[in-house]
Structures are given as structure tokens and as C-alpha cells.
Amino acid sequence: xxxxxxxxxxxxxxxxxxxxxxxxxxxxxxxxxxxxxxxxxxxxxxxxxxxxxxxxxxxxxxxxxxxxxxxxxxxxxxxxxxxxxxxxxxxxxxxxxxxxxxxxxxxxxxxxxxxxxxxxxxxxxxxxxxxxxxxxxxxxxxxxxxxxxxxxxxxxxxxxxxxxxxxxxxxxxxxxxxxxxxxxxxxxxxxxxxxxxxxxxxxxxxxxxxxxxxxxxxxxxxxxxxxxxxxxxxxxxxxxxxxxxxxxxxxxxxxxxxxxxxxxxxxxxxxxxxxxxxxxxxxxxxxxxxxxxxxxxxxxxxxxxxxxxxxxxxxxxxxxxxxxxxxxxxxxxxxxxxxxxxxxxxxxxxxxxxxxxxxxxxxxx
Numbered sequence: 594x595x596x597x598x599x600x601x602x603x604x605x606x607x608x609x610x611x612x613x614x615x616x617x618x619x620x621x622x623x624x625x626x627x628x629x630x631x632x633x634x635x636x637x638x639x640x641x642x643x644x645x646x647x648x649x650x651x652x653x654x655x656x657x658x659x660x661x662x663x664x665x666x667x668x669x670x671x672x673x674x675x676x677x678x679x680x681x682x683x684x685x686x687x688x689x690x691x692x693x694x695x696x697x698x699x700x701x702x703x704x705x706x707x708x709x710x711x712x713x714x715x716x717x718x719x720x721x722x723x724x725x726x727x728x729x730x731x732x733x734x735x736x737x738x739x740x741x742x743x744x745x746x747x748x749x750x751x752x753x754x755x756x757x758x759x760x761x762x763x764x765x766x767x768x769x770x771x772x773x774x775x776x777x778x779x780x781x782x783x784x785x786x787x788x789x790x791x792x793x794x795x796x797x798x799x800x801x802x803x804x805x806x807x808x809x810x811x812x813x814x815x816x817x818x819x820x821x822x823x824x825x826x827x828x829x830x831x832x833x834x835x836x837x838x839x840x841x842x843x844x845x846x847x848x849x850x851x852x853x854x855x856x857x858x859x860x861x862x863x864x865x866x867x868x869x870x871x872x873x874x875x876x877x878x879x880x881x882x883x884x885x886x887x888x889x890x891x892x893x894x895x896x897x898x899x900x901x902x903x904x905x906x907x908x909x910x911x912x913x914x915x916x917x918x919x920x921x922x923x924x925x926x927x928x929x930x931x932x933x934x935x936x937x938x939x940x941x942x943x944x945x946x947x948x949x950x951x952x953x954x955x956x957x958x
Contacts, residue, residue: 680825
């Protein structure tokens with residue numbers, strides 16, 4: 594088993610660019626599978642789930658290899674998100690496994706719901722959804738307790754390097770393979786000393802008297818910011834008071850409350866809009882209670898901006914979807930059915946509308 598894993602890791606290292614391209618291509622195909630044949634949505638989501646889990650494994654392996662390869666220098670520095678999440682993943686074992694478990698649940702929750710819908714009763718399916726939301730909320734609260742900082746989504750590092758710049762296979766080996774014995778060979782001439790005859794072309798700032806780029810514009814992007822010199826685990830400030838903790842806790846518990854109210858609304862039918870109203874209320878309360886990050890807190894500002902943009906998803910949830918968005922989309926599909934290009938997009942939208950009606954996790958918070 595260990596040798597098979599080592600061979601696969603060696604294969605991944607030698608073909609990282611090809612595998613990355615294949616992952617991207619297969620991920621694009623999954624958008625067009627629903628509606629093509631029976632149970633196409635299950636096949637599409639199963640493929641997406643498999644790709645996401647394999648990509649997470651590949652990212653973990655490649656990050657480990659890059660970290661151990663002293664000669665590798667990325668062309669672009671790691672993003673603030675990657676620096677923060679990787680620092681906490683390396684620093685705290687509890688954070689690492691809680692974050693990975695949370696991501697695996699996020700990858701698999703929709704395909705699990707699809708399988709449950711085909712095998713068990715509606716009541717048991719919704720109980721399973723509530724259980725998943727309880728587990729996710731518990732993991733998020735655990736991450737909040739470990740870091741004492743606002744949650745970042747996703748909580749694990751993302752692949753942020755170009756596979757084509759990955760170290761060559763001759764210098765890389767699988768982390769599970771035993772290292773080979775060092776070869777005693779004379780040191781090679783460094784790359785920067787191999788060509789010291791042909792002069793480099795001067796920079797445009799030095800050759801053009803009327804350059805379009807001023808010295809300030811050229812130097813400003815290269816200047817260090819406060820985020821550049823901060824320790825990676827401190828890129829987010831700690832939650833400082835009860836108000837910050839309450840705001841973050843409300844945001845974490847919001848999906849669980851929404852799912853519970855959806856189940857309650859299905860039973861009573863007296864308040865069909867209650868789930869959306871309460872969830873939106875919790876969104877706005879959390880938004881108003883959370884602190885306002887300073888301009889230097891780039892990572893925190895990015896996370897809060899992402900949360901604000903995610904509120905658009907409420908157009909596809911509950912009574913807002915049933916009474917407003919769905920009729921608009923159905924009208925669009927009808928009007929564009931005969932149009933050459935818009936008709937193709939309309940057909941794609943038509944195939945996705947029943948999935949939003951049927952499955953909770955397509956648009957769940």
C-alpha cells in the first residue's frame with residue numbers, strides 16, 4: 594500500500610501540469626452534465642466531489658514538496674489567505690484536521706443529499722441535513738476557539754502556484770519514498786554567472802526620456818506593506834471583545850438556524866418565509882456587530898467583502914426564489930428559447946432550475 598502511494602505521488606510530481614489541466618477540464622464538464630441523461634446530476638456531483646477531494650490531496654502533497662525544496666522560488670508571492678491558513682495548518686494540529694474535515698463535508702454534502710433522496714425517506718434526509726449542519730457549526734466554532742480570529746473561507750490553503758513552474762522531476766521525489774544517497778559531483782556554475790558576456794538591455798525607465806511609467810508608479814507596487822512583514826498567523830487580528838465574538842458566532846450558527854427553520858416551515862406551512870427572514874436578519878446583525886477593519890487589514894477586509902457578496906445567494910433561497918427569482922428565470926428561458934446563443938444559455942438554466950427546487954445544498958448558506 595505504501596509503495597503504491599509512493600508511486601502515485603511520484604507520478605503526480607512528474608506530471609503535475611498535465612494533472613492540473615485535466616482537473617480543470619473535468620470540472621468544466623460537470624457544469625453541462627445535469628439534464629443530459631437520467632441521474633446526470635448525481636454523476637456530475639460525484640465527479641465534482643471526487644475532483645475536489647483529489648485536488649485537496651494534491652495541494653497538500655505539492656505544498657509539502659515545495660516547502661522541502663529549497664531551490665524553488667515562486668514567481669508570485671503567496672496570497673495573504675494562503676499565508677494565514679498554511680501558518681495555522683502548520684502551527685496547530687487541531688486546526689489542520691478540523692479545517693480538512695470541514696472542507697471534506699463541504700465537498701460531499703450535496704452528493705450525500707442526492708444519495709439520501711434516492712434511498713431514504715424525506716424525513717430522514719432532512720434529519721441528515723440537520724446533522725451535517727450541526728457538525729459543520731461545531732467544527733467552525735472549534736476553529737474559532739483555536740484561532741480566536743474571524744473565520745476565513747476556505748480554512749485550508751489553496752493552490753496558488755503555477756504548475757509549469759514546479760521544480761523539475763529530476764530534483765523532486767515523493768515524500769513517502771526513501772531519499773536516495775547523495776551524489777558527489779562538482780558544483781555547477783550558477784545560472785546568473787553562466788552568461789556574463791552579453792549585456793542586459795537597460796530598463797525602459799533609463800532609456801526613455803518621456804517614459805509612460807513614472808518612477809513612483811514603478812516602485813509603488815514593489816513597496817512593502819504592513820501585511821508583507823506581519824507574521825502569517827497574525828494577518829488577522831484577534832477578536833477583542835464580546836461584540837466581536839457575538840458577531841462571529843451569529844455568522845457561524847446562521848446555516849444551522851436556516852436549515853432548522855426550513856424543516857419547520859415544511860411541517861407547518863404557516864410561515865413559508867420565516868427561514869429566509871431569520872437568516873437575513875442574522876446576516877445583518879452579524880454585519881452590524883462586526884468590527885470595521887482598518888485599510889491595512891487586507892485579509893480581513895477581503896473576507897468581509899466575500900461575505901457581503903454571498904448574500905446574493907438569497908435570491909435562490911426559500912420564498913425569494915419561489916416568488917421572485919424562479920419566475921424571472923422561467924420567463925427568460927421562454928423568451929430566449931428561439932435565440933441562437935441565448936437559447937443555449939437558457940436551456941442550461943432550464944436544466945438547473947429543477948435542481949435548485951429539489952436539493953437543499955445547491956444554494957444552502
